[in-house]
Amino acid sequence: MKVVSFTFNTFAENTYLLIDEASGATAIVDPGCYAPAEQQELKNYIETQQLKVELLLNTHAHIDHVLGNSFVLSIYPGIPFLLHPADLPTLRAVPTYAGPYGFAGYQPAEPTGELTAGQRVRLGQAELEVRFTPGHAPGHVVFCHPDSQQLVGGDVLFRGSIGRTDLPGGDHATLLRSIRAELLTLPDETTVYPGHGPATTIGAERQSNPFLIS
Structure with missing residues:
Protein backbone atom coordinates (compact mmCIF):
# COMPACT_ATOMS: atom_id res chain seq x y z
CA MET A 1 0.00 0.00 0.00
CA LYS A 2 1.37 3.38 -1.04
CA VAL A 3 0.22 6.53 0.75
CA VAL A 4 0.47 9.88 -1.04
CA SER A 5 -0.38 13.13 0.74
CA PHE A 6 -1.43 16.61 -0.33
CA THR A 7 -1.91 19.64 1.90
CA PHE A 8 -4.94 21.73 0.98
CA ASN A 9 -7.08 24.71 2.07
CA THR A 10 -6.51 27.35 4.73
CA THR A 26 -7.00 4.08 -5.28
CA ALA A 27 -9.05 5.51 -2.43
CA ILE A 28 -9.23 9.25 -1.88
CA VAL A 29 -9.41 10.01 1.85
CA ASP A 30 -10.64 13.35 3.20
CA PRO A 31 -10.34 15.50 0.06
CA GLY A 32 -9.78 19.02 1.32
CA CYS A 33 -9.22 20.52 -2.14
CA TYR A 34 -11.32 23.67 -2.51
CA ALA A 35 -9.46 26.13 -4.74
CA PRO A 36 -9.37 25.23 -8.45
CA ALA A 37 -5.57 24.92 -8.31
CA GLU A 38 -5.87 22.40 -5.49
CA GLN A 39 -8.48 20.40 -7.38
CA GLN A 40 -6.30 20.38 -10.48
CA GLU A 41 -3.25 19.27 -8.48
CA LEU A 42 -5.11 16.23 -7.19
CA LYS A 43 -6.60 15.39 -10.58
CA ASN A 44 -3.29 15.79 -12.41
CA TYR A 45 -1.45 13.46 -10.04
CA ILE A 46 -4.08 10.76 -10.43
CA GLU A 47 -4.05 11.06 -14.21
CA THR A 48 -0.26 11.21 -14.50
CA GLN A 49 0.13 8.09 -12.36
CA GLN A 50 -2.73 6.36 -14.22
CA LEU A 51 -4.49 5.48 -10.99
CA LYS A 52 -7.93 3.90 -10.80
CA VAL A 53 -10.03 5.82 -8.28
CA GLU A 54 -12.49 3.40 -6.73
CA LEU A 55 -13.47 4.89 -3.37
CA LEU A 56 -14.07 8.17 -1.56
CA LEU A 57 -13.61 7.84 2.20
CA ASN A 58 -14.02 10.37 5.01
CA THR A 59 -12.46 9.82 8.42
CA HIS A 60 -14.94 12.41 9.69
CA ALA A 61 -16.92 15.33 8.33
CA HIS A 62 -15.49 18.59 9.64
CA ILE A 63 -15.38 21.21 6.91
CA ASP A 64 -11.65 21.05 6.17
CA HIS A 65 -11.87 17.31 5.42
CA VAL A 66 -14.92 17.42 3.12
CA LEU A 67 -14.43 20.49 0.94
CA GLY A 68 -13.47 18.35 -2.07
CA ASN A 69 -16.06 15.59 -1.75
CA SER A 70 -18.36 17.01 -4.42
CA PHE A 71 -15.45 17.65 -6.78
CA VAL A 72 -14.18 14.09 -6.45
CA LEU A 73 -17.62 12.66 -7.13
CA PHE A 81 -18.61 7.55 -0.89
CA LEU A 82 -18.42 6.08 2.62
CA LEU A 83 -18.80 7.79 6.01
CA HIS A 84 -19.69 6.54 9.48
CA PRO A 85 -23.40 7.30 10.05
CA ALA A 86 -22.72 8.95 13.41
CA ASP A 87 -21.00 11.75 11.51
CA LEU A 88 -23.86 12.48 9.11
CA PRO A 89 -25.09 15.39 11.28
CA THR A 90 -21.54 16.80 11.22
CA LEU A 91 -21.48 16.59 7.43
CA ARG A 92 -24.93 18.08 6.98
CA ALA A 93 -24.06 21.02 9.23
CA VAL A 94 -21.20 22.17 7.00
CA PRO A 95 -23.34 24.37 4.66
CA THR A 96 -24.54 26.38 7.68
CA TYR A 97 -21.06 27.69 8.43
CA ALA A 98 -19.08 27.26 5.20
CA GLY A 99 -19.69 30.87 4.10
CA THR A 112 -23.70 6.44 -0.72
CA GLY A 113 -22.74 3.93 1.99
CA GLU A 114 -21.69 3.52 5.60
CA LEU A 115 -18.53 2.70 7.50
CA THR A 116 -18.74 0.56 10.63
CA ALA A 117 -16.34 -0.53 13.34
CA GLY A 118 -14.35 -3.57 12.28
CA GLN A 119 -15.42 -3.31 8.66
CA ARG A 120 -12.99 -4.48 5.97
CA VAL A 121 -12.92 -2.25 2.90
CA ARG A 122 -11.57 -3.85 -0.26
CA LEU A 123 -9.23 -1.80 -2.44
CA GLY A 124 -7.86 -3.76 -5.37
CA GLN A 125 -5.88 -6.60 -3.86
CA ALA A 126 -5.54 -4.80 -0.52
CA GLU A 127 -7.88 -4.57 2.43
CA LEU A 128 -8.36 -1.65 4.80
CA GLU A 129 -9.51 -2.14 8.38
CA VAL A 130 -11.95 0.45 9.75
CA ARG A 131 -11.46 1.37 13.41
CA PHE A 132 -14.07 3.48 15.19
CA THR A 133 -12.38 6.36 17.05
CA PRO A 134 -14.90 8.93 18.35
CA GLY A 135 -13.90 11.84 20.55
CA HIS A 136 -12.84 14.49 18.04
CA ALA A 137 -16.04 13.89 16.06
CA PRO A 138 -18.91 11.52 16.91
CA GLY A 139 -18.43 9.30 13.86
CA HIS A 140 -14.67 9.49 13.46
CA VAL A 141 -12.92 6.43 12.02
CA VAL A 142 -9.37 5.60 11.00
CA PHE A 143 -8.18 3.36 8.17
CA CYS A 144 -5.53 0.78 8.94
CA HIS A 145 -3.54 -1.36 6.52
CA PRO A 146 -1.91 -3.93 8.82
CA ASP A 147 0.17 -5.59 6.10
CA SER A 148 2.21 -2.42 5.53
CA GLN A 149 1.77 -1.08 9.10
CA GLN A 150 0.21 2.18 7.94
CA LEU A 151 -2.75 4.10 9.29
CA VAL A 152 -4.61 7.16 8.04
CA GLY A 153 -5.83 8.70 11.25
CA GLY A 154 -7.69 11.92 10.53
CA ASP A 155 -7.75 14.22 13.56
CA VAL A 156 -7.30 11.63 16.31
CA LEU A 157 -3.55 11.53 16.90
CA PHE A 158 -0.88 14.01 15.83
CA ARG A 159 2.86 14.19 16.30
CA GLY A 160 3.09 15.28 19.93
CA SER A 161 -0.60 16.04 20.26
CA ILE A 162 -4.16 14.79 19.87
CA GLY A 163 -7.32 16.10 18.19
CA ARG A 164 -9.24 19.01 19.65
CA THR A 165 -12.40 18.13 21.55
CA ASP A 166 -14.10 21.51 21.92
CA LEU A 167 -16.18 21.23 18.74
CA PRO A 168 -19.78 19.89 18.75
CA GLY A 169 -19.78 16.19 19.51
CA GLY A 170 -16.24 16.21 20.86
CA ASP A 171 -15.24 14.68 24.19
CA HIS A 172 -11.73 14.53 25.63
CA ALA A 173 -12.16 11.35 27.68
CA THR A 174 -13.76 9.57 24.74
CA LEU A 175 -10.91 10.55 22.45
CA LEU A 176 -8.29 9.25 24.87
CA ARG A 177 -10.17 5.96 25.17
CA SER A 178 -10.30 5.69 21.39
CA ILE A 179 -6.57 6.28 21.06
CA ARG A 180 -5.67 3.76 23.73
CA LEU A 186 -1.12 -1.38 17.01
CA PRO A 187 2.59 -2.21 16.59
CA ASP A 188 5.06 0.56 17.46
CA GLU A 189 6.31 0.52 13.86
CA THR A 190 2.90 1.58 12.52
CA THR A 191 3.14 4.88 10.63
CA VAL A 192 0.32 7.31 11.40
CA TYR A 193 -0.69 9.78 8.70
CA PRO A 194 -2.68 12.51 10.48
CA GLY A 195 -5.18 15.02 9.18
CA HIS A 196 -2.74 17.88 9.82
CA GLY A 197 1.02 18.07 10.16
CA PRO A 198 3.74 15.46 9.65
CA ALA A 199 3.49 11.70 9.93
CA THR A 200 4.52 9.94 13.11
CA THR A 201 4.58 6.41 14.51
CA ILE A 202 2.64 4.66 17.23
CA GLY A 203 5.87 3.96 19.09
CA ALA A 204 7.00 7.58 19.06
CA GLU A 205 3.66 8.80 20.39
CA ARG A 206 3.48 6.06 23.00
CA GLN A 207 6.85 7.20 24.37
CA SER A 208 6.67 10.98 24.14
CA ASN A 209 3.16 12.30 23.47
CA PRO A 210 2.33 14.37 26.58
CA PHE A 211 -1.38 13.51 26.34
CA LEU A 212 -0.66 9.77 26.47
CA ILE A 213 2.03 9.53 29.13
CA SER A 214 0.44 8.63 32.45
Missing part, protein backbone atom coordinates in the same frame (compact mmCIF):
# COMPACT_ATOMS: atom_id res chain seq x y z
CA PHE A 11 -6.61 24.74 7.49
CA ALA A 12 -3.53 23.00 6.01
CA GLU A 13 -5.49 19.74 5.88
CA ASN A 14 -3.84 16.55 4.68
CA THR A 15 -5.64 14.76 1.85
CA TYR A 16 -4.49 11.21 1.16
CA LEU A 17 -4.44 8.77 -1.71
CA LEU A 18 -4.29 5.12 -0.65
CA ILE A 19 -2.94 3.15 -3.58
CA ASP A 20 -2.86 -0.61 -4.00
CA GLU A 21 0.36 -0.79 -5.97
CA ALA A 22 -0.48 -4.21 -7.42
CA SER A 23 -3.56 -2.94 -9.24
CA GLY A 24 -3.49 0.86 -9.14
CA ALA A 25 -6.82 0.85 -7.28
CA SER A 74 -18.02 14.91 -10.16
CA ILE A 75 -14.86 13.64 -11.86
CA TYR A 76 -15.20 10.03 -10.73
CA PRO A 77 -18.97 9.51 -10.95
CA GLY A 78 -20.40 6.38 -9.47
CA ILE A 79 -17.65 5.59 -6.98
CA PRO A 80 -18.83 4.74 -3.45
CA PRO A 100 -18.46 32.57 7.29
CA TYR A 101 -15.37 30.35 7.21
CA GLY A 102 -14.53 31.61 3.73
CA PHE A 103 -15.87 28.70 1.69
CA ALA A 104 -19.03 30.20 0.19
CA GLY A 105 -18.66 27.97 -2.87
CA TYR A 106 -18.83 24.74 -0.90
CA GLN A 107 -20.96 22.09 -2.59
CA PRO A 108 -22.37 19.36 -0.31
CA ALA A 109 -22.34 15.68 -1.18
CA GLU A 110 -24.21 12.81 0.45
CA PRO A 111 -22.57 9.46 1.25
CA ALA A 181 -8.07 1.07 22.48
CA GLU A 182 -7.73 1.46 18.72
CA LEU A 183 -4.33 3.02 18.03
CA LEU A 184 -1.98 2.14 20.87
CA THR A 185 -2.88 -1.52 20.39
